[in-house]
Amino acid sequence: xxxxxxxxxxxxxxxxxxxxxxxxxxxxxxxxxxxxxxxxxxxxxxxxxxxxxxxxxxxxxxxxxxxxxxxxxxxxxxxxxxxxxxxxxxxxxxxxxxxxxxxxxxxxxxxxxxxxxxxxxxxxxxxxxxxxxxxxxxxxxxxxxxxxxxxxxxxxxxxxxxxxxxxxxxxxxxxxxxxxxxxxxxxxxxxxxxxxxxxxxxxxxxxxxxxxxxxxxxxxxxxxxxxxxxxxxxxxxxxxxxxxxxxxxxxxxxxxxxxxxxxxxxxxxxxxxxxxxxxxxxxxxxxxxxxxxxxxxxxxxxxxxxxxxxxxxxxxxxxxxxxxxxxxxxxxxxxxxxxxxxxxxxxxxxxxxxxxxxxxxxxxxxxxxxxxxxxxxxxxxxxxxxxxxxxxxxxxxxxxxxxxxxxxxxxxxxxxxxxxxxxxxxxxxxxxxxxxxxxxxxxxxxxxxxxxxxxxxxxxxxxxxxxxxxxxxxxxxxxxxxxxxxxxxxxxxxxxxxxxxxxxxxxxxxxxx
Amino acid sequence: xxxxxxxxxxxxxxxxxxxxxxxxxxxxxxxxxxxxxxxxxxxxxxxxxxxxxxxxxxxxxxxxxxxxxxxxxxxxxxxxxxxxxxxxxxxxxxxxxxxxxxxxxxxxxxxxxxxxxxxxxxxxxxxxxxxxxxxxxxxxxxxxxxxxxxxxxxxxxxxxxxxxxxxxxxxxxxxxxxxxxxxxxxxxxxxxxxxxxxxxxxxxxxxxxxxxxxxxxxxxxxx
Ligand code: HEM
Numbered sequence: 001x002x003x004x005x006x007x008x009x010x011x012x013x014x015x016x017x018x019x020x021x022x023x024x025x026x027x028x029x030x031x032x033x034x035x036x037x038x039x040x041x042x043x044x045x046x047x048x049x050x051x052x053x054x055x056x057x058x059x060x061x062x063x064x065x066x067x068x069x070x071x072x073x074x075x076x077x078x079x080x081x082x083x084x085x086x087x088x089x090x091x092x093x094x095x096x097x098x099x100x101x102x103x104x105x106x107x108x109x110x111x112x113x114x115x116x117x118x119x120x121x122x123x124x125x126x127x128x129x130x131x132x133x134x135x136x137x138x139x140x141x142x143x144x145x146x147x148x149x150x151x152x153x154x155x156x157x158x159x160x161x162x163x164x165x166x167x168x169x170x171x172x173x174x175x176x177x178x179x180x181x182x183x184x185x186x187x188x189x190x191x192x193x194x195x196x197x198x199x200x201x202x203x204x205x206x207x208x209x210x211x212x213x214x215x216x217x218x219x220x221x222x223x224x225x226x227x228x229x230x231x232x233x234x235x236x237x238x239x240x241x242x243x244x245x246x247x248x249x250x251x252x253x254x255x256x257x258x259x260x261x262x263x264x265x266x267x268x269x270x271x272x273x274x275x276x277x278x279x280x281x282x283x284x285x286x287x288x289x290x291x292x293x294x295x296x297x298x299x300x301x302x303x304x305x306x307x308x309x310x311x312x313x314x315x316x317x318x319x320x321x322x323x324x325x326x327x328x329x330x331x332x333x334x335x336x337x338x339x340x341x342x343x344x345x346x347x348x349x350x351x352x353x354x355x356x357x358x359x360x361x362x363x364x365x366x367x368x369x370x371x372x373x374x375x376x377x378x379x380x381x382x383x384x385x386x387x388x389x390x391x392x393x394x395x396x397x398x399x400x401x402x403x404x405x406x407x408x409x410x411x412x413x414x415x416x417x418x419x420x421x422x423x424x425x426x427x428x429x430x431x432x433x434x435x436x437x438x439x440x441x442x443x444x445x446x447x448x449x450x451x452x453x454x455x456x457x458x459x460x461x462x463x464x465x466x467x468x469x470x471x472x473x474x475x476x477x478x479x480x481x482x483x484x485x486x487x488x489x490x491x492x493x494x495x496x497x498x499x500x501x502x503x504x505x506x507x508x509x510x511x512x513x
Numbered sequence: 514x515x516x517x518x519x520x521x522x523x524x525x526x527x528x529x530x531x532x533x534x535x536x537x538x539x540x541x542x543x544x545x546x547x548x549x550x551x552x553x554x555x556x557x558x559x560x561x562x563x564x565x566x567x568x569x570x571x572x573x574x575x576x577x578x579x580x581x582x583x584x585x586x587x588x589x590x591x592x593x594x595x596x597x598x599x600x601x602x603x604x605x606x607x608x609x610x611x612x613x614x615x616x617x618x619x620x621x622x623x624x625x626x627x628x629x630x631x632x633x634x635x636x637x638x639x640x641x642x643x644x645x646x647x648x649x650x651x652x653x654x655x656x657x658x659x660x661x662x663x664x665x666x667x668x669x670x671x672x673x674x675x676x677x678x679x680x681x682x683x684x685x686x687x688x689x690x691x692x693x694x695x696x697x698x699x700x701x702x703x704x705x706x707x708x709x710x711x712x713x714x715x716x717x718x719x720x721x722x723x724x725x726x727x728x729x730x731x732x733x734x735x736x
Contacts, residue, residue: 004606097712104709241609243631305578356699381557382611388640427606439708441520441560444659446702461703475691476698 005205005230005237007053009256009498013070013131014234014421015053015203015206017397019197022061023068023133024179024186025140026399028262028417030126030161031039031151036082036508038157043081045150046071046130049143052499055207067134067143071502072494074098077127081505083253085461086512090248091495094426095259098125099492105430107438112488118264119163119171121490125160129262137178144174154424163266165489167405167413175264177399188302191267191403191414192452192485194295195302198347199370201393203228204471205237215347219373219386225348233395234258235423240390245423249512256419256498261429263491264401265453266415269408271483279479293466294451294479296366304366306349309359344416350374350385357467362443365452368436369394388442392431395421415486426491446451449482456482516646517714519654520707521562524595525644529588532571534622538591539568541618554612560604562658564595566619589722591623598657600710609635655704663700670697 007015018026033039051068073081075096079088094102100114100121108114120126130147134140151158162173179186190196202208202216204227217225218240231239235247236255247254280287289311292298296305298314308314321342327335351367351374354360360367367374370393373385382388396419403414422428435442437450448463449456456462458481466477497505504510516523530538545551569575571586597604608616613629620626627634653661656713674693678686709715 047685068700103714241630243633246633265541362699372518376557376611377559378553378557381554383554383613387611388607391606427602431603434634434708435599435603439657440702442700444559444663444699446657446660446663447705448702461705463703465698467698470695470698472695473688473691475694476701 003221005053005207005234006256007055007207009500010053010234011070011072011257011496011498012019012051012053012068013397013419014258014395014496015208016056017200018068018133018195019188019399020063021056023135024181024399025135025137026131026133026177026417027140027144027174028129028131028177029144029174030120031077031128031130032124032159032161033127033157034159034195035155036080038154039081040508042150042154042158043502045153046147047499047502047506049146049360050499050502053207055146061135064135066134066136066139069143069147070131070496072129072496074125074127074129074492074494076125078495080127082508083505083510084512087213087250087253087510088247090246090254090512092246093422094430095493095495099261099263102430105434106488107433107449108488109455110453110457111484117488117490118165120161120402121492122163125451126492129492140176162220165413167402169249172407175401175417177401178404181402190400191269191408192272192291192299194291194299195297195397196400196416198297198302199300200396201228201233201367203233204230206230206233212347214344215349218390219384220348221384223385228390228393232391232393232423232428233421250510252504253497253501253510253512255500257501258423258496259425260397260496261418261420261425261491262494263418264415264489265418266413266487266489267408268410268483268485268487269403269414270410270483275485277485283477284474293361293362293477294464296360297366301345304346304349305360305364306351306354307345332495341372356470357465358469358472361464361466362447363440363445363464365450368443368450369432371436371442392428392436394428394432395423398412411423415489418491421496451479451482451485453486454482456484458483515714515717516601516649517710518649518651520598520657520660521596521649521651521654522599522601522710523646523649524593524597524601524604525646526593526639526642527644528591528593528620528623528626528638528642530568530591530623532589535568535570535589535591538622541621542566545618551615551618554615558607558611559659560599560607560657561595561597563597565593567592567594578736588624593621598659598707605633605636605639655706657707660702660704663702667697667700 049069051065051070056064066501075091075098103109103114114121132140134143151160160173160274162171164172164175166172180189180191181187183416188195188197200216213227214225217227221224229240230237231245235245235257236251240315254332276287276290280290283290288299292305297303298308303317308317319375324335324339324342328339351360352373371389373389375388376382398418401415401417405412408414408493418427440446440448440455460480462482464479464482466479468474468476555561569590569592571589574584574586576583609629609632616629627637627638670693678689681689
């Protein structure tokens with residue numbers, strides 16, 4: 001059993017996806033440390049600006065800051081700050097190596113190979129990541145200037161490392177990110193046109209509304225949803241294997257911190273549209289349905305295929321939603337309740353009734369990314385139905401970037417700044433990326449890869465199978481010659497320290513003795 | 514020397530048990546043999562192709578030939594052999610996540626067996642007692658056990674289909690073809706090289722490539 005978490009000691013981005021809390025704009029920038037003393041002093045000055053995980057009201061913007069600030073470090077960054085060797089030695093190997101040397105594991109080949117990454121990632125490793133999220137762009141810029149002036153006061157001890165490819169191929173000193181806007185309003189869309197940001201794990205002590213548990217936690221033997229152990233996502237707490245995650249010494253350095261993956265994932269929007277348009281001609285269903293069969297959710301409103309598996313079911317679902325909404329708006333409490341129950345099914349589902357993938361294809365993106373107990377192919381074979389999934393869950397914290405400048409092509413700058421957090425980069429992110437996105441043995445689909453983010457190369461065998469109902473008269477549908485739709489443009493592995501650890505680092509008193 | 518061949522990993526673990534508890538362990542195995550439901554979890558873990566437990570009692574430890582002197586052993590030993598697809602961590606993790614009780618049952622009487630949860634004690638136990646492969650061969654390096662199973666069923670069904678559909682009209686053939694596709698839709702994954710098992714493994718493969726290039730250059734020079 002985990003104790004309640006000290007949310008004031010944990011950085012805010014660990015427990016909250018800021019986008020969901022009304023912060024649609026962000027700026028990420030990367031630091032280099034040139035002098036450990038001045039760099040530590042800078043961190044001390046930045047500390048009061050760091051946003052913690054303290055609970056905010058879920059609705060509205062009252063009681064929330066206008067902008068947030070968080071910081072994380074690479075292994076080289078921790079070294080440059082002068083952490084003692086014994087503390088450094090305690091970090092896991094993949095974190096020490098960083099993302100580039102892990103290319104073979106991550107599928108970063110061809111156009112995604114590190115030599116093609118944005119200049120900021122070339123040469124020596126970046127030392128730190130700073131993120132500023134804001135309720136509006138002006139608040140992001142205000143906070144950015146505040147941090148920038150602290151950097152300017154650091155006597156050259158800290159600098160911003162430029163080299164992010166911007167909209168016109170020009171290089172910028174930072175990476176801006178933003179929700180996609182429609183009719184002047186931020187949406188949960190990404191640039192292929194899907195609704196994103198729905199599925200995320202629920203863990204003990206996270207401070208989120210318990211109503212969010214169903215469909216986000218783990219499945220117990222009795223088939224109930226329970227929160228995942230805190231130690232899956234935050235160091236210094238017991239994990240699903242009933243132990244403390246491997247962590248550096250001293251205890252206070254690691255406790256309430258975690259690891260973060262940062263990846264700039266470029267989306268080849270034109271290739272995507274061409275591919276879908278072309279395939280849709282042969283597909284028995286709408287273009288939207290075909291898109292849903294790749295991702296597992298309908299693009300327009302994110303409804304899962306488990307809830308509506310084809311156009312007819314989707315039309316029915318939309319109609320029902322419309323009716324319930326209208327009634328609820330008229331003050332019908334019963335309809336409001338039914339609407340809420342229906343909306344809960346956006347996330348509260350498993351693939352139990354869909355073993356063949358006739359509704360949600362076995363290789364669909366969300367079914368790969370979070371297998372929701374479907375690897376227990378024989379009932380009651382494992383200690384709990386989701387035993388093979390619980391230690392592979394990812395806390396996603398990304399935002400889209402680019403796409404503001406006219407029609408998107410493959411060359412224009414747009415994609416997702418993918419960030420995900422967890423207590424083990426290797427066991428969680430790297431495993432999902434390698435074994436479930438770029439390989440399919442666990443799904444008995446050979447070497448097939450994820451249609452959206454797999455390292456596909458347009459070959460016949462680069463394919464995704466849309467399974468058919470074994471009792472029906474339809475054939476499965478083959479999406480072959482999948483092109484590389486998503487390319488990696490850079491990234492690294494970061495450690496997000498707790499507030500206590502940041503303070504110790506700033507003072508230079510991290511002591512594993 | 515490597516424990517890896519193609520998509521497969523070969524694991525041998527040898528662990529001591531007291532000779533009198535070996536009897537209990539044998540009973541445990543015979544229970545598992547007679548109640549295969551105990552093995553349901555193991556069989557559902559599709560990355561495993563093979564797992565075998567053998568108890569070698571302390572006076573029947575094998576010798577290469579009769580002239581090799583008999584050893585006086587204090588313990589009996591349990592030899593665990595397994596072949597699986599994927600990395601060491603992936604395998605041990607799957608065991609520990611999915612079937613910890615089953616594992617504890619199989620190793621129950623082994624000396625210093627720490628139990629499969631917490632995970633890292635179990636990691637250390639297996640690593641410590643693992644015997645590396647001197648030679649490991651794989652006839653189908655591009656195939657996992659799942660791939661082989663899929664290919665076998667596909668081959669069988671396709672052969673049968675071929676025999677049965679010669680005289681069908683175009684319309685009937687189309688219906689039969691659709692049926693064939695649906696009934697084999699889970700056996701149509703692409704085949705290819707397995708994922709990189711580790712950066713160390715990649716390094717070894719890299720070195721082998723370099724060695725090969727060097728020896729080719731040398732041959733060319735000599736010629
Ligand atoms: C540009 C790249 C990507 C795109 C366009 C994309 C798109 C999507 C979409 C549309 C969803 C469904 C919405 C939702 O459930 O929140 C989703 C869910 C998800 N994606 Fe991605 N994704 C991308 C990259 C990745 C990567 C690299 C990973 C991990 C290696 C990943 C892991 C997940 C996970 C864990 C979920 C939630 C699944 C669930 O809980 O049911 N995604 N993604």
